Amino acid sequence: MLNLLRSEISEIILNKELEVEMRLQLVCQFLKKNVPHYDWVGFYFKNGDKNELKLGPFAGEPTDHLIIPFGKGICGQVALSNQNFVVPDVKAQDNYIACSLTVKSEIVVPLFVNGENVGQIDIDSKTIDPFTVDDERFLEYVNQEVAKIL
Template sequence: MFVGNDYSLDGKVKYDQLVGQLDALLTGEKNKYANLSNASALLNQFFDQVNWAGFYLMEDGELVLGPFQGLPACIRIPLGRGVCGTAAKHKESIIVPDVNAFPGHIACDSASQSEIVVPLMKNGVVIGVLDIDSPVLNRFTEEDREGLEQFAKVLTKHI
């Protein structure tokens, strides 16, 4: 059963169910693009007030657009630039309550007001980032960060 926006469940339970759904959905499939595509679709359905959910993948020292749900996006992001490049460079998740206040923010969609980015790590190396944007200020919480970091750990087993 897909959890989606069932507000009767607390956040940790919802994220535990989301991560379980992801693992079940991707088990047995080896193609990373198929798995990233399904993961972005799952995230798009899970969150309310989100206008972009997807991935950037490391390629030749920069982030390159991967599977996503939302409007067309920036194709290449150098390490250290914007929220995605900063999260990848520092190997840590970033919650941005107001993207317009983030130094060097790269505006791919002018409707985006807040953002969360979680690095995808394998053997201590950043292989990409999970990026979710919202048209609402202060959309993402520490609970979202914790849940999405678990999501990223399970996802990286399948890519």
């Protein structure tokens, strides 16, 4: 199913009539609406020269986590590791920042521009262990497309 969404993601991202920020917002909304286990979808980006991430466009419930220090939580760990991080059950994770009591699992995939980790896409799910290798490959594709417009 995820492969069927690729062309629509590309269409949103390549729409030059919209500002980059709006295209990212539409990607978040599209993913949240079209993938049943994506309950919160957002982008975090490196905050200038600081060792922290800043929340960018997102779709889902508002979060208090507008800034995340590198190393803190799943997103902060991905900022340092440059690796995908799939958390099947957030309760089993020591270094986890709870955005909502309803979140059961999370996937974070780094976003690279010219080999540099500039941010990430973060997905929360209210389902335990819904993320597969297909989700990882699909979100890597989304980030490769996003990288073209950053």
